[in-house]
Amino acid sequence: MKLYADRVPVALRQLISDIFVVIWVYLWIRVAFWIHDVVEKLAVPGQKLEGAGSGIADNLADAGGKVGRVPIVGDELTGPFTGAADAARSIADAGRQQQEFVAQLALILPAVAVGVPLALVLFFWLPWRLSWIRRAGVAVAVRSDPAGQDLLALRALATQPLTRLAKLGPDIAQSWRAGDSAAVAALAELELRQLGLKRR
Numbered sequence: 001m002k003l004y005a006d007r008v009p010v011a012l013r014q015l016i017s018d019i020f021v022v023i024w025v026y027l028w029i030r031v032a033f034w035i036h037d038v039v040e041k042l043a044v045p046g047q048k049l050e051g052a053g054s055g056i057a058d059n060l061a062d063a064g065g066k067v068g069r070v071p072i073v074g075d076e077l078t079g080p081f082t083g084a085a086d087a088a089r090s091i092a093d094a095g096r097q098q099q100e101f102v103a104q105l106a107l108i109l110p111a112v113a114v115g116v117p118l119a120l121v122l123f124f125w126l127p128w129r130l131s132w133i134r135r136a137g138v139a140v141a142v143r144s145d146p147a148g149q150d151l152l153a154l155r156a157l158a159t160q161p162l163t164r165l166a167k168l169g170p171d172i173a174q175s176w177r178a179g180d181s182a183a184v185a186a187l188a189e190l191e192l193r194q195l196g197l198k199r200r
Contacts, residue, residue, distance in 0.1 A: 040102065043106075046096070046099040060082075139197055157176060
């Protein structure tokens with residue numbers, strides 16, 4: 001009996017979905033690294049600002065120290081140099097703060113970029129996949145036993161769409177109730193194929 005001839009086999013679909021999820025997660029990890037690298041480049045202006053501010057502050061403080069040694073007017077001339085050095089240090093502090101902000105962004109944005117796809121995998125795809133593994137494992141354990149085949153046939157009658165059941169014949173349910181071994185085998189095979197398995 002030919003079933004699902006026009007459809008991709010379940011096992012192949014499972015394999016394709018697994019490969020897709022692995023590639024999808026890998027690409028998001030690559031995106032996270034790319035975001036981290038791009039965001040880190042935003043710290044360069046802050047580094048330059050900090051370096052320039054610190055350099056100017058040091059030069060002004062040095063110049064103020066030298067001017068302060070001038071007799072009589074040295075103390076009065078030092079004031080402007082000290083004020084300018086303080087302003088330059090404020091610029092350096094702003095550069096440091098910008099770098100700290102960028103460093104935080106470089107951690108948060110990649111974490112979000114990876115966290116959302118991983119959450120989708122962990123909370124949606126993985127439970128579905130584990131559920132299939134459990135159902136397939138039980139089906140494998142019982143498929144060789146006549147009582148197990150009867151259970152598979154009963155599950156097929158309860159869960160399979162009517163269009164698929166109808167392909168087995170209009171009296172498939174009656175045949176199963178009568179204990180027809182061919183009907184039981186056909187229904188069990190239908191359920192196994194739904195799980196991507198075959199009869200032994």
